[in-house]
Amino acid sequence: MNANDRTPADLLRSALAADPGRPLVTFYDDATGERVELSVATFANWVAKTANLLQGDLGAEPGDRLALLLPAHWQTAVWLLACAEVGVAVEIGGDPADADLVVTGPDTLEEARACSGERVALALRPLGGRFPQPPAGFADYAVEVPGQGDRFAPFAPVDPAGPGLSVAGTGLSYEELVGRAREDAAKQGLEPGARVLTGLGFDSWEGLSAGLYAPLAAGGSVVLCRHLDRLSAEGLAQRTESERVTHTV
Template sequence: MTASDHTPADLLRSALAREPARPLVTFYDDATGERVELSVATFANWVAKTANLLQGELSAEPGDRLALLLPAHWQTAVWLLACSSVGVLADVGGDPGKADLVVSGPDTLEEARACGGERVALALRPLGGRFPQPPAGFADYAVEVPSQGDRFEPYAPVDANAPALAVGGTELTGAGLVERSLADAAGVGLAPGARILSGRGYDTWAGLSDGLYAPLAAGASVVLCRNLDQLADGGLEKRIESERVTHSVPQ
């Protein structure tokens, strides 16, 4: 973190300037066998493309509310940082009927239809694959995002004191989010180069902090695991060793 880091998007920019090649998010889905590792540079590129989609194609503006109906997943992490880049409030698990736009996984499409604004769907397939048949009324993220620009500039400055994240009935500003992330990182001893394994969902602040924000703030990285209960006996210990994990919160 630097003195100019006031939002999560600022934290990512600083990480990109410092160590673009280091791992930032390593994602496992033990239901499918998927493993994806994203360096800071690769993750930032996905964030830039997604922010351009959000601002340009979806016409999102600072202060808009986006209902984020996605599990703990590397693409969810991308959307959270894209929202921060544009100044959109990411309402994790929020009511689509009260949102300006919605981003949904394959299991929440019917719920997401309550949104009267733009709707985006993610198949959450390995390698960021698209839907075999796009869901009616939704833009398929995997179809729309590849053509977006690799650099992002917001149309309007992002206010660090505006609401940036809502989860579990609590709203945090961008500045408050950074402050809390730094405190959480210090509380568990996360330092630059550390690797934290998290099997927690993204439906609580603890899951979001362990699984994204605290390691980002600390200059660390996260091994984000979905469906850990399907991992074979002894598999978690092997993963901790092979991924050089220094901190672990499996659930």
């Protein structure tokens, strides 16, 4: 990747320039049987649309705080990169009452109602499906995002030294986040083309790093597994082989 990359959005742009067609995020939900694979180009398109929604329709600005109440999921990864594009600071599991915006899954809708700002809900259904009945007081992500633009340009430049991510009591600027991701990638021996399988949640730095940031910083990809404990040892071995996994976290 480009040594001058200072934000996660920079890392994604470098990945897009290097090989847009290669897989970046492969997601499994072993409770539903869902499998989704996103190339760098497809993932970047989702990020651009989400960033346009965030900046345009939701009025988010650099330095705003977004409480992210989502599990480890491919759409969560999209939101993390979209926030980096706009300059919005993400608080994983943050208090909605103290946040400027909240993004929630179906299991935390009541908690999310404490946010007095914009509220977005994700159904987390297969293929990015919408809620059968839209939750009152929330924008349905699956309804709002398809019509957004495929290219994103920020209204204001993003400060790499500005607040980027808060998780489990640790706050990181965007450039600190990128630095830690690169360190983790080096410790794990990740190189371009590495394929990391992880079942860790996104409620810790270790889970976020393994499930997104370290593979992205290394020029690799991730096989992100939700409810991995429901998979048998034989099933895990088959997945490791079929997905050409090089590292397991």
